[in-house]
Amino acid sequence: MAEKQILNSLQTPGAVFFIFGATGDLARRKLFPAIYSLYREGKLGEDFAVIGVARRPRTEEEFRQDLLESIQEFSRYKAEENEEWSSFAQHFEYKSLDINNVDGFRELLQQTEVLEAKYDIPGNRLFYLALAPELFGSVSFNLKEGGMLGGSGWNRLVIEKPFGYDLQSAEELNKQIREVFEEEEVYRIDHYLGKEMVQNIEVIRFANAFFEPVWNNKHIANIQITLGETVGVEERGGYYDHSGALRDMGQNHMLQMLTMIAMEPPSRLLPEDIRDEKVKVLRSLRPFDTHEEVRTQVVRGQYTEGEYKGKHLPGYRQEDKVDPNSTTETFFAARVLVDNFRWAGVPFYIRTGKRLPVKTTEIVVEFKGVPTNVYLGQKHALEPNLLVIRVNPMEGIYIKINAKKPGSESEIEPLAMDFCQSCMVGINSPEAYESLLQDAVQGDSTYFTRWDEVATAWSFIDKIAAAWKESPDTLEQYPAGTWGPEGANKLVEQDGFQWWPVNGQDEDNVVWKLGGGQ
Ligand SMILES: NC(=O)C1=CN([C@@H]2O[C@H](COP(=O)(O)OP(=O)(O)OC[C@H]3O[C@@H](n4cnc5c(N)ncnc54)[C@H](OP(=O)(O)O)[C@@H]3O)[C@@H](O)[C@H]2O)C=CC1
């Protein structure tokens, strides 16, 4: 009985999930597997239904077959065609409709009401838009026109990134959505905020007495955020060539991680308090007001052909659906300053790119040295203390400290006090989309981006994009499989620092050691 009560308290309220874009890549790779995991873990009860929506025709059987294949390929729980699978899959139905056709939404309403009655669902409806952003306005409008928002429970709209192309387009998009939904009903996804270790930043900082006193410019020399990918643009060349690394990763994931590191402790752990603090950080970012500032503080690169572990990798301009003369950046690095009392003078170096040597997301906090070095006779200079937060794919933290080398008289060597979360619960587990879907159904918007966060981030990013547009010569090149253009090193070296080696995972190898990887 007690066990059942615990299970129930973890369960989400009954709801119908509408996956708009149900035949697309995101639904197949992330959303269906996430729903399956929630079900397998007892976080979804039996009072749920999923209606997949897209234009192409699909019978119920075909759709459920697609579902099975998606889960077999991408889920961390394995599925087989058995009784348990059938009882899960029967909650899924499909509706073929064109977003622009309101009549389709009226039919969808009938289908919804039948499912709500069948599974005793209290009228809660979660609309997940796994669609191109150009369609967000039409969906919102037709959901209202088609009577889909008149249920007896709540309505929530979950929106995928990119939220606009720049501030202006984001504002237009937001206006369209807000004509139908209240801000509290809108859940803007940044899947990095769903990652275990990004959420853990808050806990590491605010639940441990020894970090807060040193979490400032008196003790921290610089902070480095690296988000490296080994993949190229894969099948998303059409989208990516229009977007580039700055918009695809910078405006959202990179700045979100920066806000989690830099924000002040909120007075209460309520979604709005946390989001207020994050917005304050974004507002404190020193804007790049001149093209010269962009030229010296931001570096961009594009990968060319390369060789990696004996494998030939094509250049970006040879990728499918990419303009052969493209000047889109596949890498960027920036030196960002946060102009407030806590962070004045501490550079935040951020870098991200495709076709780098390892898949990794790591945050390195480099501390200032001790006031005076009494170990001057040492073979090596004292290394700075580091706090390393490993976000992805391996999860954990380690602190690099200096200690006496065992057996030596007084030789000092750096060692890692290591907490490896992925060693305990497996790599990247649970998936970000699982926790974000669960939060959205439970009405917890903490790890979704509020409109003012999105808008402020765009204002910052737009200035960089505008400068690049006027000076195409700033694009550097880097061979696929390397750590980006040389300019990225200079960015850090101009302050007397270096990029710390990051750990990560390449195609066939997990690198997991102090200072390993690069
Ligand atoms: N894929 C990923 O890893 C990520 C994707 N995203 C974002 O998620 C969104 C979806 O991406 P992704 O799944 O890759 O895109 P896809 O192109 O793979 O899928 C698009 C989906 O939209 C449907 N669709 C398109 N036009 C209409 C229409 N007029 N009416 C109804 N359905 C329509 C398509 O189905 P049909 O053709 O049958 O109509 C398809 O199911 C995008 O905004 C993307 O930027 C964000 C992060 C990661």
Ligand SMILES: O=C1O[C@H](COP(=O)(O)O)[C@@H](O)[C@H](O)[C@H]1O
């Ligand atoms: O949002 C995006 O993120 C992925 C990287 O996500 P990760 O969780 O695998 O690190 C990136 O490949 C994609 O281009 C971008 O749109």
